[in-house]
Amino acid sequence: MAQRLGTLSELRAALDDGRTSASDVVAQALGRARELAPAFAATRGLRADRAAEEALQADQRRTARALRSVLDGIPLLLKDNLNHRGEPTTCASRILDGYVSPYDATAVERVKAAGGVVIGRTNMDEFAMGSSTENACDQPTRNPWDPTRVPGGSSGGSAAAVAAGIVPVALGSDTGGSVRQPASFCGVVGIKPTYGRVSRYGLVAFASSLDQVGVFSRTAADAAALLQVISGHDPLDSTSLDEPVPDYAAALDGDVAGLTIGLPREYFVEQGVDPDVLERVRDAVKELERAGAKTCEVSLPHTPYAVATYYLIAMAEASSNLARYDGVRYGHRATGAHDLQSMYSRTRSEGFGAEVKRRILLGTYVLSAGYYDAYYRKAQQARTLLRGDFEAAYRSCDLILTPTAPEVAFALGERSADPLQMYLSDIFTVSANLAGIPGISVPCGFARDLPVGLQLLGPALGESLLLRVADAYQRRTDWHTKTPPEAS
Amino acid sequence: MARITREEVERIADLARLTLSAEEAQALTHDLDTMLEYVQALDGLDTQNVEPTAHPLPVATALRPDRARPSLAPEEAVGNAPEREGSAFTVPKVIEGVES
Amino acid sequence: MSALQEVMERYEVVIGLEVHSQLRTDSKLFCGCAVRYGDPPNHHTCPVCLALPGALPVLNERAVSLGVRAALATHCSVQPQSIFARKNYFYPDLPKGYQISQFEEPLSTGGWLEIPMPDEAAADAVRRIGITRIHMEEDAGKSIHDDSVAGGDGSQVDLNRAGVPLLEIVSEPDLRSPEEAGAYLRTLRQILRYIEVSDADMEKGHFRCDANVSLRLHGALDLGTRTELKNLNSFRFVEAAIAAEIERQAEVLDGGGAIQQATLLWDRTSGQTRVMRLKENSDDYRYFPEPDLIPVNIDPQAVHDIRAELPELPDQKRERFVREHGLSEYDAGLLTGSRSLADFFEASTAAYGKAKPIANWLLRDVLHALNEREAEIDEVALVPETLVALLRMVDAGRVTPKSARELIPELVARGGDVEALVRERGVEAVSDAGILETAVAEVLADNADAVARFRSGEDKMLNFLMGQVMRRTSGKASPAAVRDILAAKLGG
Structure with a gap:
């Protein structure tokens, strides 16, 4: 069995000291990915030969003292909804069968330019629609801490791969919590940046006004390093923010003294929240208080409307974003259809899974004639109110702390029959996407041997602050150093 | 009182170019009804005089200078096509003017 | 109906x-x-x-x-x-x-x-x-x-x-x-x-x-x-x-x-x-x-800023042509039918100094040649300088208006040097006094009846005699010169 990979910082130090080579590290990552695939199905496809070639080039740069960045020669994985030139992008959907991307997503291009070695793609809920990674077209990913349980989703493959020590870092995407919730379930760090901080160009769209590329890692410091590489303005994404990217690593000074952390009363409720989860999160609050942070109660009064608002907007946008999968230019096409209407309908019915169809239908319905104002417009107005909640809260605190999810990883199959129950798993994460603000999930202990995550939410472009607090917390705790028994 | 009927689900499926089996149509009618019931929570929210948010953050209009840049090589552009003739995609016959 | x-x-x-x-x-x-x-x-x-x-x-x-x-x-x-x-x-x-x-x-x-x-x-x-x-x-x-x-x-x-x-x-x-x-x-x-x-x-x-x-x-x-x-x-x-x-x-x-x-x-x-x-x-x-x-x-x-850079619109141009160049609404409308024709008209007028002759030549002869070719003015070889050069030759009596009109289709199609074309076609007007005097004398001698009728008050016979001189010179005689010589001989 190939060894667990170290963190990015550890690997960097070992590479710089000449204790190992990128080729060895990448071979180790590929080996571990292969060995763990049957048990966890975290990956969907590995590019062993090309990754080995790229590792060799990284080693040459290292010898020539021409390293491109701290990421140079480090293996990583991409969620299977990020275009990577010459590689398949499937979104874990049959409808993208056979599609090989002719272009790079901007985030991928930046990773490549920084010398990062992509070893393959990770499993996900089809088109990022789900909270368990059970909605993949072939097989679900399993949680490295307990293979009878889900890793969370939709970026469950990336979270599981980092937790299982296959790679030190991975990219995911977060539309309503799809980075933070699986990070919480798998005991790793997951950050969703401010909307527009990372280009969405080449990230397959689920809900355009909510989607954002995010980062998985074991430490906040590693998250800072990868986020540094992929952030920044992109002229190919009109919604990309044209703001300078601060030096995230430089912000990690371990100091939280003087910061005020807001605790929203609507998130610390007994009803619907696992009491063990609440307890771990409250312990974390105390730890931060011991480190010098102040806390105060804040209110985000429109929280009860967040999930409904989120699903209306996300499904409406998704119904339109998924119209391009029609079997004309790429991907699956139903055979034997003799007219266009049946070619379209059969292609899409065969190509999409049940959850995707459910969301396309609801989204189509809420946009259709006569319903727009009652549903879509209403949700957009509710979105304004939710944004206002955060603006008001940040007048009395620097950042907000909540549980990432109301629970720990649940059992495979437990929620499949009840879509609404599945949606409520996102109750603490969707608001950040609606407001466009950044959020990070950090491991803060265990409940019944399963990881618990705390979520920090910052104001727009507050990534430095989130990383600084998360890093300070990790310096004082060792939750992130625990390894899952099934994948040690 | 159902919020959505099976006929409506079938009309919507047609708009979305999805064919549903009888079982699917029945199950989805139930699912959509449950979801519409859930989102009705928003009815209780007073949104009079509230501007809708289409974009989470204010960003200035992004414009691109009018300069032609290289396109994909035709082989790449149609390389993923399920069916093609030369550099054209092919589909079952399009009847002029009829949206399918 | x-x-x-x-x-x-x-x-x-x-x-x-x-x-x-x-x-x-x-x-x-x-x-x-x-x-x-x-x-x-x-x-x-x-x-x-x-x-x-x-x-x-x-x-x-x-x-x-x-x-x-x-x-x-x-x-x-x-x-x-x-x-x-x-x-x-x-x-x-x-x-x-x-x-x-x-x-x-x-x-x-x-x-x-x-x-x-x-x-x-x-x-x-x-x-x-x-x-x-x-x-x-x-x-x-x-x-x-x-x-x-x-x-x-x-x-x-x-x-x-x-x-x-x-x-x-x-x-x-x-x-x-x-x-x-x-x-x-x-x-x-x-x-x-x-x-x-x-x-x-x-x-x-x-x-x-x-x-x-x-x-x-x-x-x-x-x-x-x-x-x-x-x-x-x-x-x-x-x-x-x-x-x-x-x-x-x-x-x-x-x-x-x-x-x-x-x-x-x-x-x-x-x-x-x-x-x-x-x-x-x-x-x-x-x-x-x-x-x-x-x-x-x-x-x-x-x-x-965009408004400031907005080119003159057809209506505005038509009104200006009427106002500045004294054209009729109708002619101005035709000349502003396309921006290229209007621009051609203005460039030619500026070079020539008078608008009306330019308008006449454009609307009568040049538009006709363009219609024959189903072309716009900016799609053919004719440029304002060429048209102006041709009109100057007409004014100088070096080409008759008739010959000039016949050259238009050629100039529209191929453009080029007017002087050279006139020489090449051998259509330069005859204004040599000796040749013209001889021709006039011959015409007067051959048409005694017409001369008599003119002298008895039938003014229109002058045009007939003019036509005879032109015919005798294959249309190349400068009309102004012929008129002068005829007037001198008949009036004398």
């Missing part, structure tokens, strides 16, 4: 036009692919216009400024903020499954243009036609239906045109006859070409028109049920198709029937319209604001 006239006696015709005009940009509306035609399928496509998973649109700056220019030229108000929306429907040439267009908040609203009224007695009679809105949108690709595709059961899809920028210009239902619809289209096309917003070439599909047509009894307040005629792509078809549709609707109404709301196609071979589809529930386009694009903010300063 024609059938159409008879119908229009009984019913008021109400027509509104939706024009799609391709913007003159180098690249597409939302990606950097070149706007070019004639290449094999899918040679100008990229992840964005192929709608590959994950690709995103970015708006072309020039398309916006051209849109604003068109709005200003048609007296529309430019909205400080306009919003792109998705229009969702499935069609093979629509790769995203939605068209990025504008819906609730278009680029501009509430303008007008004036069309000439050919039937009115006064030459300057015009009618003002309202423009509801002008908005930006992307074109679709092309589906090619060819019996050779997949054994006749298939169509080819070419996305070279997908994403090409269009303006949609929607008129108010102010037009009252097929002729007015034609006049509106010609005026709009002329404006768009003048301000260099669009080539508006109908043959190339740069300028396409849909027409909404309804009938109502004269004096009725409510509009009748309308039908939409799609894709009328020549001026002739627009008028013919609308006329056919008016007659069809009248027949339905006369028979006690009701018009069904429908989209129709014009069949040019049968000369009739036919129903493409009925509008019932097929039009649920599920518009919503395009989340991939930020609202377009156009600040008043930018509008001001």
Whole structure:
């Protein structure tokens, strides 16, 4: 069995000291990915030969003292909804069968330019629609801490791969919590940046006004390093923010003294929240208080409307974003259809899974004639109110702390029959996407041997602050150093 | 009182170019009804005089200078096509003017 | 009275036009692919216009400024903020499954243009036609239906045109006859070409028109049920198709029937319209604001700058030609018919110093030669300097007006040096006094009767004698010189 990979910082130090080579590290990552695939199905496809070639080039740069960045020669994985030139992008959907991307997503291009070695793609809920990674077209990913349980989703493959020590870092995407919730379930760090901080160009769209590329890692410091590489303005994404990217690593000074952390009363409720989860999160609050942070109660009064608002907007946008999968230019096409209407309908019915169809239908319905104002417009107005909640809260605190999810990883199959129950798993994460603000999930202990995550939410472009607090917390705790028994 | 009927689900499926089996149509009618019931929570929210948010953050209009840049090589552009003739995609016959 | 006239006696015709005009940009509306035609399928496509998973649109700056220019030229108000929306429907040439267009908040609203009224007695009679809105949108690709595709059961899809920028210009239902619809289209096309917003070439599909047509009894307040005629792509078809549709609707109404709301196609071979589809529930386009694009903010300063750079419009130019050059409304209208002709006229006038002779030569001889060739003035070899050089030779008596007129087609076709052409053709006017005196003397001797009649008061005989001299010199004699010599001999 190939060894667990170290963190990015550890690997960097070992590479710089000449204790190992990128080729060895990448071979180790590929080996571990292969060995763990049957048990966890975290990956969907590995590019062993090309990754080995790229590792060799990284080693040459290292010898020539021409390293491109701290990421140079480090293996990583991409969620299977990020275009990577010459590689398949499937979104874990049959409808993208056979599609090989002719272009790079901007985030991928930046990773490549920084010398990062992509070893393959990770499993996900089809088109990022789900909270368990059970909605993949072939097989679900399993949680490295307990293979009878889900890793969370939709970026469950990336979270599981980092937790299982296959790679030190991975990219995911977060539309309503799809980075933070699986990070919480798998005991790793997951950050969703401010909307527009990372280009969405080449990230397959689920809900355009909510989607954002995010980062998985074991430490906040590693998250800072990868986020540094992929952030920044992109002229190919009109919604990309044209703001300078601060030096995230430089912000990690371990100091939280003087910061005020807001605790929203609507998130610390007994009803619907696992009491063990609440307890771990409250312990974390105390730890931060011991480190010098102040806390105060804040209110985000429109929280009860967040999930409904989120699903209306996300499904409406998704119904339109998924119209391009029609079997004309790429991907699956139903055979034997003799007219266009049946070619379209059969292609899409065969190509999409049940959850995707459910969301396309609801989204189509809420946009259709006569319903727009009652549903879509209403949700957009509710979105304004939710944004206002955060603006008001940040007048009395620097950042907000909540549980990432109301629970720990649940059992495979437990929620499949009840879509609404599945949606409520996102109750603490969707608001950040609606407001466009950044959020990070950090491991803060265990409940019944399963990881618990705390979520920090910052104001727009507050990534430095989130990383600084998360890093300070990790310096004082060792939750992130625990390894899952099934994948040690 | 159902919020959505099976006929409506079938009309919507047609708009979305999805064919549903009888079982699917029945199950989805139930699912959509449950979801519409859930989102009705928003009815209780007073949104009079509230501007809708289409974009989470204010960003200035992004414009691109009018300069032609290289396109994909035709082989790449149609390389993923399920069916093609030369550099054209092919589909079952399009009847002029009829949206399918 | 024609059938159409008879119908229009009984019913008021109400027509509104939706024009799609391709913007003159180098690249597409939302990606950097070149706007070019004639290449094999899918040679100008990229992840964005192929709608590959994950690709995103970015708006072309020039398309916006051209849109604003068109709005200003048609007296529309430019909205400080306009919003792109998705229009969702499935069609093979629509790769995203939605068209990025504008819906609730278009680029501009509430303008007008004036069309000439050919039937009115006064030459300057015009009618003002309202423009509801002008908005930006992307074109679709092309589906090619060819019996050779997949054994006749298939169509080819070419996305070279997908994403090409269009303006949609929607008129108010102010037009009252097929002729007015034609006049509106010609005026709009002329404006768009003048301000260099669009080539508006109908043959190339740069300028396409849909027409909404309804009938109502004269004096009725409510509009009748309308039908939409799609894709009328020549001026002739627009008028013919609308006329056919008016007659069809009248027949339905006369028979006690009701018009069904429908989209129709014009069949040019049968000369009739036919129903493409009925509008019932097929039009649920599920518009919503395009989340991939930020609202377009156009600040008043930018509008001001574009207005300042707006070229002179046809109407303004026509009035100025009347005022500055003393031309008739009619001549000024002809000379401002295209911007290139107006520019040619102005350049020639500036070089020559007098407007009227230039106008006369252009309208009589040059336009005739252009019509023969079905060409615009900027598509031929003739340049203002050449025309002026020719007129100077006429003035100097070195070429007769008649010879000069005969040279025009040659100069239009090939241009070149006037002096050389005159020599080459041997048409230089004869003004040598000796030769002319001899010719005059011979004519007078041969036409004693005509001379006598002139002397007895028949002035017109002078022209006859002039003609005889010209004939004797094969038309090369300088008329002024001949007249002088004749006058001297006859008067003496």
